[in-house]
């Protein structure tokens with residue numbers, strides 16, 4: 421049995437996930453907010469700006485940024501950017 425420490429409230433808990441069962445509802449809601457935010461605004465804004473705009477604590481934002489799902493999304497956006505740049509170059513030649 422593995423004991424984890426909740427990244428939100430610091431309580432110890434025994435179950436899967438990054439936060440304790442008590443915090444998981446709020447954490448999931450904030451993660452959804454964060455996801456819609458980056459879908460609208462990309463990753464251009466600083467963590468502090470995102471925090472101000474969404475009301476999500478910087479420490480939680482940093483945790484979300486480490487999630488595989490977010491990193492995959494970030495990579496996808498980066499490759500779209502590269503493609504767009506390549507197309508622009510082609511069009512300008």
Ligand SMILES: [Zn+2]
Pocket residue numbers: 426427428429430431439440441442443
């Ligand atoms: Zn908690």
